[in-house]
Amino acid sequence: MMISVANQPTRTSQQLAALFRQQGYVVLQRDEIPLQPAQWDQLQSLLERMDYAKVVGGDSGDAHSVWVGRFINDVEKPELLHDLTAAVLDIVMSSTLHRFFGQLIGSYPLCVRRCQANRLLTNDFIGYHVDRDTTPDYDATAVFQFSDVYEGGEFVLYHPELGKQIVSLPKYSVLLNRGDIPHEVMPVTGGVRLTLACFFSTNFGATRKPRSAIKIASSAPSY
Secondary structure (H helix, E strand, O other): OEOOOOOOOOHHHHHHHHHHHHHOEEEEEEHHHHHHHHHHHHHHHHHOOOEEEEEEEEOOOOOOEEEEEEEEEEOHHHHHHHOHHHHHHHHHHHHHHHHHHHHHHOOOOOOOEEEEEEEEEEEEEEEOOOHHHOOOOEEEEEEOOOOOOOOEEEEEEEEOOOOEEEOOOOOOOEEEOOOHHHHHEOEEEEEEEEEEEEEOOOOOOOOOOOOOOOEEEEOOOOO
């Protein structure tokens, strides 16, 4: 099933939380997210200033082809990896946005255990995987979309009850999905798809399942 949020009426946070509890994911329209235009612009600027490395294999055995800029990683415990991380967290974990995501997920307070920018060029993709196969600490993931001039790159969820859900994310939307739902991102066939993924958790301590090394192919993208 193809999911679209275009021209939908704006929903309240209570309605969004109920939808997330019901189906385990929700696509948030720009006017449903408590982010100001200047904050979207600031986040996009931070992502464009990131250093990217090409990842070709995930840490749970999945295959990928994606340029990744890591702000936070959590091999043993959450670790800040870049000078820009604090500026990203100032926005995505502001008191307003923190409480908003806490209300939708149904847990508060939350921490960001992992945070990364994902840049997909032509033929790049993110392979089939389950976030909690990496670590059971991931309660939900928020994917912030920053691109609108690209083809392909649909986000596909394999829901145990609803079946295959195909999501095309418009610019300045957010997909919030539960950590136990299998998903993938289809190959980009043209343009550049840029997102920010924040992995939320109620575990502020050591990682319950240490993660293995991620396969790196290159250290800088070629445009």
